[in-house]
Amino acid sequence: MKNQKELFQLPEDIHYLNGAYMSPLLRSVEEAGIAALIKKRNPTQITPTDFFSVAETLRGNFGKLVNCSGEQVAIIPSASYGLTSAIQNLPKDNGSTALVVSDEFPSGYYAIEKWCKINNKQLKVIKAPESMVNRGQQWNRQIIDAINDDTAVVLMSSIHWTDGTLYDLKAIGKKCKSHNAIFIVDGTQSVGALPIDVVSFQIDALVCAGYKWLMGPYSIGLAYYSEFFNSGSPLEETWMNRSNAQIFSSLTNYVDDYSIGAGGYNMGEFSNFNLLPMLNAAIEQILKWDPSNIQSYCDQLSQPLINFLNDNEFWVEVHDYRAKHLFGIGLPEGVDSQLVLQKLVDNRIFVSVRGKAIRISIHLYNTDDDIAALISLLKGILAEKR
Numbered sequence: 001m002k003n004q005k006e007l008f009q010l011p012e013d014i015h016y017l018n019g020a021y022m023s024p025l026l027r028s029v030e031e032a033g034i035a036a037l038i039k040k041r042n043p044t045q046i047t048p049t050d051f052f053s054v055a056e057t058l059r060g061n062f063g064k065l066v067n068c069s070g071e072q073v074a075i076i077p078s079a080s081y082g083l084t085s086a087i088q089n090l091p092k093d094n095g096s097t098a099l100v101v102s103d104e105f106p107s108g109y110y111a112i113e114k115w116c117k118i119n120n121k122q123l124k125v126i127k128a129p130e131s132m133v134n135r136g137q138q139w140n141r142q143i144i145d146a147i148n149d150d151t152a153v154v155l156m157s158s159i160h161w162t163d164g165t166l167y168d169l170k171a172i173g174k175k176c177k178s179h180n181a182i183f184i185v186d187g188t189q190s191v192g193a194l195p196i197d198v199v200s201f202q203i204d205a206l207v208c209a210g211y212k213w214l215m216g217p218y219s220i221g222l223a224y225y226s227e228f229f230n231s232g233s234p235l236e237e238t239w240m241n242r243s244n245a246q247i248f249s250s251l252t253n254y255v256d257d258y259s260i261g262a263g264g265y266n267m268g269e270f271s272n273f274n275l276l277p278m279l280n281a282a283i284e285q286i287l288k289w290d291p292s293n294i295q296s297y298c299d300q301l302s303q304p305l306i307n308f309l310n311d312n313e314f315w316v317e318v319h320d321y322r323a324k325h326l327f328g329i330g331l332p333e334g335v336d337s338q339l340v341l342q343k344l345v346d347n348r349i350f351v352s353v354r355g356k357a358i359r360i361s362i363h364l365y366n367t368d369d370d371i372a373a374l375i376s377l378l379k380g381i382l383a384e385k386r
């Protein structure tokens with residue numbers, strides 16, 4: 001697959017290696033947003049059908065991406081909202097421990113910490129191994145070993161958001177099911193760029209903010225909830241999630257039941273006329289590309305950088321435990337991280353620092369030039385040190 005730079009409008013004078021912070025907008029997504037905004041100039045152009053039709057298409061498209069029916073998908077404003085919906089509907093009688101990995105993103109951490117306090121459960125953190133040798137493999141082993149009959153729930157990101165450690169979700173999901181534990185995954189940092197399958201990974205809830213690897217605008221996201229959650233309670237009571245919502249003339253014939261599947265977890269005003277067409281345009285493009293091709297492209301693109309890092313005492317996770325679109329690098333002994341950051345800024349190379357890692361995140365809009373610019377800068381820093 002060749003680079004897709006022409007589908008974006010990134011300025012020529014920057015090297016954007018920071019999709020994990022937020023994605024740039026595809027031209028098609030920007031156009032969908034502008035068209036949507038203009039539509040409301042004249043409200044007669046927005047019909048009652050429009051409250052539901054784009055939402056249905058979007059839910060179906062997300063379902064195609066993660067392998068579920070659109071009915072099991074909910075539209076959410078943020079990952080925290082989607083994670084809280086799942087956590088508040090957890091069973092209380094299937095174990096007394098909740099498992100998370102260390103430095104889990106706060107949106108999930110705070111929600112599960114609160115649930116543990118309220119329900120008198122123990123929160124157990126599976127720490128990243130101290131040793132950087134075979135770190136990903138050891139970490140995965142420790143997570144799997146920690147799941148037992150006392151595990152009520154495992155909550156974790158699909159890859160580690162700071163350094164891209166790849167988790168074996170299939171093995172973790174299988175272990176969860178064998179001990180009757182619920183498996184909640186925050187897919188924000190991978191879904192859209194890395195294949196995921198909620199059925200074969202036996203995931204109970206998969207929650208994604210939309211502005212990173214789903215390449216949508218801010219403040220809109222999507223979540224898959226398994227049928228286990230179909231009888232649960234949403235965080236808010238919106239008329240739009242009741243079974244009679246599409247009959248505008250009789251909304252006050254109040255009903256008890258929610259829309260089928262995970263429809264009850266859709267946020268209030270989920271038909272957001274501006275954001276939904278944008279997120280949908282983005283996901284349609286991702287489906288055309290296919291996340292497995294995005295991984296292959298990023299793998300190939302990053303190869304010269306990985307070779308350089310390995311040859312020069314930087315730390316980077318090994319191939320099998322490293323996401324190819326997002327990975328952390330550790331600096332060699334004696335290299336000042338503040339100096340590196342300053343040089344990156346001076347050279348208009350955009351990355352993030354998360355925890356101890358410099359986080360590099362790439363996509364189809366990146367080219368060999370971006371990688372070469374980063375290698376050249378790191379070479380310069382090493383030369384200064386010697």
Ligand SMILES: Cc1ncc(COP(=O)(O)O)c(C=O)c1O
Nearest residue numbers: 078079080105107157161188209
């Ligand atoms: C793993 C992960 N989850 C969630 C989010 C965003 O969470 P929220 O949508 O609750 O702001 C981020 C943002 O960086 C993230 O990295």
